[in-house]
Amino acid sequence: LAKTTQPISMDSYEGQEVNITCSHNNIATNDYITWYQQFPSQGPRFIIQGYKTKVTNEVASLFIPADRKSSTLSLPRVSLSDTAVYYCLVGDGNQGGKLIFGQGTELSVKP
Amino acid sequence: ETGVTQTPRHLVMGMTNKKSLKCEQHLGHNAMYWYKQSAKKPLELMFVYSLEERVENNSVPSRFSPECPNSSHLFLHLHTLQPEDSALYLCASSQVIGGYSPLHFGNGTRLTVT
Secondary structure: OOOEEEEEEEEEEEEEEEEEEEEOOOOOOOOOEEEEEOOOOOEEEEEEEEEEEEEEEOOOOEEEOOOOOOOEEEEEOOHHHOOEEEEEEEEEEEEOOOOOOOOOOOEEEEE | OOEEEEEEEHHHHHHOEEEEEEEEEOOOOEEEEEEOOOEEEEEEEEEEEEOOOOEEEOOOOOOOOEEEEEEEEEEEEOOOHHHHHOEEEEEEEEEOOOOOOOOOHHHHHEEEEO
């Protein structure tokens, strides 16, 4: 299973762009990269998923370099409501569903 | 509304009690999961079911007993728990098992063992 490493915490201000990088050096060929957001006392919520290059949706962008050993979640113009823990997961369909969450990155957005 | 509903939202139980947590998903998914989240810790995978068959039992103590009667419902039966079992228990579902099939989580049951 690919292990992920993220910064424990990050601070930002409203209106700024936030980039959170996740390292996954032993990512396998079939692995996808998925990011989740979690607010206190709630379950994590899917944000975005990608395999390579760049993926964009209405809330975020995901940048994956050619070697796929890292990925960067980009949140444009954050607001106070983006304060949450962000998790990066790496996995595919050959692990019996054993998707392992790391420590995550606690993002604090200030006014 | 997340599409995955967990009940109860809060539960306080003594160490000798028996209780059950319930999870229901309305998304037509084939895989369901139980995760445990203790304070300030990452989520720990407990059990995985695919088409009502258990495919993963992540070294969980026998005082936790899962049950999946159909692809829409998942239970976690609790008995003789310890105070360190106090945590947020999260249920999730996905279309199929696999890292390319995003997880959809409920909002959890906050369990306190006294």
